Amino acid sequence: MRTFPGGVHPFEGKSYTEKKKIEKLPRPKQVTIPLQQHIGAPTKPLVEKGQEVKAGEKLAEAEGYVSVPVHASVSGKVKALEDIDHPVAGRGPAVIIEAGETEEWIETIKIDEKxxxxxxxxxxxxxxxxxxxxxxxxxxxxxxxxxxxxxxxxxxxxxxxxxxxxxxxxxxxxxxxxxxxxxxxxxxxxxxxxxxxxxxxxxxxxxxxxxxxxxxxxxxxxxxxxxxxxxxxxxxxxxxxxxxxxxxxxxxxxxxxxxxxxxxxxxxxxxxxxxxxCRPLTERVVTVTGPGIKEPKNLLIPIGTHYQDIIDFCGGLTEKAAKIIMGGPMMGIAQPNLKVPVIKGTSGILVLEGKQAHLPFEEPCINCGRCVEVCPSHLLPTTLQRLVYHERFEEAGKLHLMDCIECGSCSYICPANRYLVQSIRHGKRQLLRLRKKAG
Ligand code: SF4
Ligand code: SF4
Structure with a gap:
């Protein structure tokens, strides 16, 4: 069978949910819909506090070509427009909607036979x-x-x-x-x-x-x-x-x-x-899984639903639950609390327990070369990390730092627990900042 060079074989962990049919999450009482859920230019809000909205209605329009609008996932009243804990960006503006008694959709959604x-x-x-x-x-x-x-x-x-x-x-x-x-x-x-x-x-x-x-x-x-x-x-x-x-x-x-x-x-x-x-993107399928979730499931979830509501529907957290991740263990992002909402890019909510949740201490590199062997982008992770630690970002750039796809294979395989992908990710951001500054 065909494949690519490099790569690793982490624990699959798919048996928690691979046989579980997609269930529809009951309509949440409140949703928090971030105005930026895509890569590209931000969006401009179209609604105000106190305004009634229908499900599927545009809440914010795209500003620029590389941008997309954001829609209401439930009908109800706009409770606030404010900055919230964003699952990817840290903080960001969002529209908070209190769901009404009944669900009302915009009229423009209908099957076009042609x-x-x-x-x-x-x-x-x-x-x-x-x-x-x-x-x-x-x-x-x-x-x-x-x-x-x-x-x-x-x-x-x-x-x-x-x-x-x-x-x-x-x-x-x-x-x-x-x-x-x-x-x-x-x-x-x-x-x-x-x-x-x-x-x-x-x-x-x-x-x-x-x-x-x-x-x-x-x-x-x-x-x-x-x-x-x-x-x-x-x-x-x-x-x-x-x-x-x-x-x-x-x-x-x-x-x-x-x-x-x-x-x-x-x-x-x-x-x-x-x-x-003409159906807007207002919901997506999310795998809610891991040893820290009592009843792992695959769920169809309205965008903007808070993690707390989802985890409650999955029976809650286990006693040893220690870390919540948006996405999977290799490329996911740790979340600060259970108030964060599901966004368009939320493919999974993973809850890890105990030891799994903590990064082990970094030890000195033993030059085993395993990180180089597994890197699917043909990079030298250990050299890149060293350059980033010494803030030599331009030199790292010449060694194709920006080609790193942040897959984490190097960190996964490293016997010295080097924080390779974390350093490289930091280096990429710094290099982009420097290049932007230089015009
Ligand atoms: S995270 Fe980057 S450097 Fe590490 S293996 Fe993946 S592509 Fe290579
Ligand atoms: S896998 Fe770890 S210990 Fe081995 S060369 Fe790479 S950074 Fe060093």
Whole structure:
């Protein structure tokens, strides 16, 4: 089977939820909807305190092309517009809505039987208006990714059903339970990009999903399912492209530089909803899991729901629960409290116990070279860390610091517990800041 160089095999942890069907979380009494949930320009609020809103109504509009609007996930009254603890950015502005007694939706959501006849531009417009940003976690505005510059010839679209991050099973369940919607969304992606080849990448540990998707594409001669070995980070865009197409994204480049565009399976379903019925992105599937959760589940959750409400629905925390992470253990972000809300990029809520929750002390590097062996981006993590510790960011840049995909494989494998990915992430931010300052 095809794969990419490097990578690691962390504990999978998927048995907590891989057999659990997606349940719908009961409507929360209050939601907190951050105004920035995507990579790109911020949004401008359109509502005021005290205003009544319907579910699906636009709360904030995109400012600029690389930006997407934000919508209400419940109907009710705007209680406040204020800064909150943001699950990714630390702090950020949000609209807080108190849900009304009954759910009222905007009238514009309805099935368009003729959506397939829309032009690529009309489809992209619906995707942009729906506020779509990559649901795999990267949250890059979807309409931008689907409009590569004229000089980039795209010949293949990849649908990412790899879900290599340990513990997470949201994409796995989506493929089992919504295969038709996902493939309709993939067909829209292929039409917009004008490509005649579509590959659906799925890791071998999800054989049932691969079978379901194969059945779903029977008769679609331009699509194929590619089963890939279980290895982390197989689901990272560049690694998926390397495995599926044996093409390498150049240093500092993007998949579109080598003729490929990758979209996640959850995004494909949301694309279908947006294009076929003008449905904005107001909910997503989240895996709520880990040893610190009493009843792990896969849940369909309104954007803006507080972690506390979700964890209560999952039976609460265990006595030893010690750390809450948005996402998985390799690339996730530790959360400060249970008031933080679900956003478009929340693929999982992972609760770890006891020892798992603490970073061990760093010890001196023993020059074993394992971090170099596993780095899927062909970097020298230990050298980069040393340069970052000495604030030699420009030198680290020359050693391709910015090509680090922050997968954490180097830190995972290191016998000396070096804080490699943490240092490199810090170095990337500093280098970006310096470059911005220098113009
Ligand atoms: S240096 Fe970056 S890309 Fe390489 S293994 Fe470490 S985190 Fe992953
Ligand atoms: S894996 Fe750790 S100990 Fe080994 S070379 Fe890399 S940083 Fe040093």
């Amino acid at each position: 959506y397939q006849d829309l032009s690529s531009d009309e489809m992209r417009k619906r995707i942009q208006d729906a506020g779509l940003a990559g649901l795999g976690g990267a949250t890059f505005p979807t309409h931008v990714k689907l409009k590569p510059p004229e000089d980039k010839k795209i010949d293949v679209a990849l649908l990412n059903g790899v879900e290599c991050e340990p513990y997470l099973t949201a994409d796995h369940r989506l493929m089992l339970e919504y295969p038709a919607d996902i493939i309709r969304g993939f067909r829209i992606i292929m039409k917009i990009l004008g490509v005649k080849r579509g590959i659906i990448g799925i890791e071998k540990n999800k054989k049932d999903a691969a079978e379901v998707m194969k059945k779903q594409i029977a008769g679609e001669g331009d699509m194929e399912v590619m089963v890939l070995p279980v290895k982390y980070p197989q689901g990272a865009e560049k690694q998926l492209i390397k495995a599926a197409l044996d093409r390498e994204v150049p240093s500092g480049g993007l998949p579109m530089d080598i003729g490929a565009v990758v979209q996640n399976v959850g995004t494909a379903k949301a694309i279908y909803d947006a294009v076929s019925s």
